[in-house]
Structures are given as C-alpha cells and as structure tokens.
Amino acid sequence: MPNPVAAILGAGQAGFQVAASLRQEGFDGRIVLIGDEAVLPYQRPPLSKAYLTGQTEVDDLWLRPAEFYAKQQIDLIYGDTVTSVDRPERRLRLTSGLALSWDYLVFASGARCRPLPVPGAELDGVMMLRTLADADILRQRLDGAREVVVVGAGFIGLEFASVAVARGANVHIVEVTHRPMGRVVSEPTSRFFTEAHIRWGAKVSLGTGITRIIGHHDRVSGVETTDGRLLPADLVLICIGVIPNSELAHEAGLAVDNGIVVDGYLSVGELAIFAIGDCASFPTPFASGRVRLESVQNALDQGRCVAAALAGRPEAYEKVPWFWSDQGDLKLQIAGITTGHAEAITRGDPDSRQFSVFCFKGGRLIGVESVNRPADHAVARRLLAGDPRLSPEQAGDESYDLRAHTRSLASR
C-alpha cells in the first residue's frame, strides 16, 4: 500500500502511544491523531492527585511538547470530533466538516464519566472528573469548599477525597456497594483503605445511595441519601465509573459489548480496524472472559501492540495488567486482575501500613495488591508474566524469599 493513512480516533494516552510507536516502528504512511479536547495530549492520572493540589502544573502534564508532533510528522487534529465512520468507503467525517480517507483505523476513543441519574445532578457545584478542563474547575472549586460529598468510592473518588480532606474540607464519601474499590480490589485492601480514610478525617457511608441533590438558587447545598439523611454539601464530585465511547463503532456496524469488541490482536476482525485503551473489550489470559481496563499500562501496551501490527509484526496482546492509586501517603499498586479470586492471603501486617494481598483462584496466583510495598509489586509483575508457581502458603510466609522464588523460575 503506497503511503497508507492511519487514523487514530482519540488523543489520550492510548491514541498518543499508537502514533508515537508507529513512527518508531518505521511506519512511513500518514498518521492522523484526532482528539476532541482543545489541548495537546496529556496525562490523566495526576488530575485526581498532584494536579489538584498544585504540586503538578499544567506544563508537566503534556505527554510531549507541541514540536514533537511536527518533528514526528504526526498530524494532530485537536478540538475536533469525529461524527461518522464509513467502513466500506474507508472515510470519516469531523464536526468541522473535514473528511478523511483512511487505510487503518484505531479507536482510542476512551470513556466518559457515568452520570448520576438523580434530580439535582445539574446543579452548580456538582462535578465529574475526567478531563483537564474538569480538573481546572475542580481545583478552583476546592479552594472555597467546606462541605464536600464524594459519590462513589473508586480510585478517582478516593484519591480526590484524600486531597480534599488534606485541604481541610469536611469530606463525606458515599458508596452504594458495601466496599470501596470493590470492583478491583480484595476485601482486606478495601477494608484497609476505608479505615485509612476515616483516620484521615473523612466520613464514609457504605451501602448508601443518593436519591437527590438539593440546591439553593441553582447552587448545590446538600445530598439526600437512600437512608434518609441530608448531607450538607457545597461541592459534590460524582465518580461512579465510566461509559466507554463506543457509539461511533456501533454506528459503523462493529460489535459493542461494554466496549468495542476486539480479538486477541485488538482488531475488530478485519486487520485494518483496531480498538485499544478504555474503549476496548478484549480477551486476556489474566481473566476469564473479556475485560475492559481503564489504566495507563493498558493504554500504552495496547498502543504499542497495534503499532507493531500495522508495521507488519502482529503479536497477540498478553501483557500483565498493572494499576496504581495514590491516596494520602498510601501507594496502592496492583499487578494482575484480582477480581473473582477465591483466596486472599495477606503478607505483612496491615497495621504497619506496608503489606500485600496475594489473590489466588484454583490454587493459582492471579493478582497482587501492594500497599507501600513496591518490592512485592515488582515480584508480582514478574511472576504473573510467566507461570507463577507460588502457593498460598509461600505467599503468606514472610520468611519465604519471593525474589529467590522469582529468580529460580527465571533460570529454569
């Protein structure tokens, strides 16, 4: 194909990575990277952490400076949105009226915050956090906030809560399930973080939903809970998960099931169209069935995988998933996917604030959650990349040398 065109829909971490890796792989066609936000591609993780506190400023967020795109001959179109994808004709259209022919198409369209379907969610002072623009407003609002309600105790909600409480606000975390981060971590880790947030000064209401948000002159003033309480609020952050941006793919006739359905090569079945990052539902050896992961690691490794495929070196996507979350002075690191584990073995004493939870299923290690214990996390990533051969007894025995175990596997 002379001068093929690769169109990348979405200029987040995943889309950026495809573009950057394509050039490194020697792709000599045109690369068009299309993002709907009116700014250069940037890192999202700090938005709920160091960026809110002001430790990180906006110039530290850019993935690369503006000159990078020109130098690498990446056509970056930002502040524009793709409105339709024509698969048979291999064309796409943008809001601006621009139309583009493509030979390869990569959906890296990410996800958006799931709205809370209750009355009052539109009031001023009720916010969600996904984009840099969201974070800029939230940062301002946090300055004057006294009573903060966080709806949803996932990573983002808890990270934000730890920032808000450190700023001196009264923080109330409201979670509809019975445990924080319940979708992604084991019970011992959940419990540890619940207690940590309470110790830092937050109130935590679990098993509690929101029935409506109350305002005064269009400004939020409180939140009504399913158990009939009225919590005062001048700032409410709704963080109850995301919805993958898969509508364009669906309209183009592609299969969608909690994300754009792709195969083990991240392709939709025809080798010209791929989906990666937050918007992709893919099969993985690290879970039973398909998963859709929202993480930097997933975005980067999938971006590289697709770039290699387009450069003529397709390989099945089988990278070990990893995640992290910073809450107060606690760093949570997760290797693998611990969802659905049968056995959770704690290594180390949670009271020391340095411990790991090793999760097993059918006697096999499937994931490890580490709190302030980076060496365990490093070991876990190595173990999960091969056959871990670690027993629950070994995991729980602090005198058993995990590094030696890992080395012995590597030398086998």
Place this chain on the structure above:
Amino acid sequence: MPKVTYVHPNGARDVLDVPLGTSVMRAAIINGIDGIVAECGGEMMCATCHVYVEADQLDRTPAQSDDEKAMLEFTASERKPNSRLSCQLVATPELDGLVVYLPETQV
C-alpha cells in the same frame, strides 16, 4: 540553573539547563530528547526513564527510595550500579554538571 548533559548511545550529547525542582526526566521530555520515554509520568510505576549516572557523580545524587529500587528491576537495558530513574533526579544546585548516559532502549 543546573546544567545536565545527556549522552546518547551513539555518543551525541545534549546539554540542558534544568530549572531547580524539575526532574532530569521532565526536562528531557519537555526538550524532546529521544531516549527518555517516561510512561508513568514520574510515579515510579515503570522504568522507562532509566539513565546511567556518571560513576564519579553518584554520590551527588539523592538516595534511592524503595520504590525506585523495585522499579529498577524492570529496566529494558541492563541494570548497572549507576542505574537511576531520571524522574527521581530532581535538579538541585548539587546536580549542576550532572552527566547521564541514555540506555540503548527503554521498552
């Protein structure tokens, strides 16, 4: 402003003025120095900002944290005694004149 020299595997050198408080990693990214990837943005979750510090300058660099030691196990190029994550080398007056060698590959 501390000057930091980045030596590429082919011997080419880039010299940057790194503002106090800015990491050797961030300065490289901002200035488009190839050879520093910095996937996690300085969170010590990856090892793609790996550098080799000029051996006789090691004692001028800050001590390694447990996080950094753990992640240095994941360097794509060989880990050596003078291996560091450049996100942890934050410019101070003591680092003026620092020389770091970029590895063959980061991923």
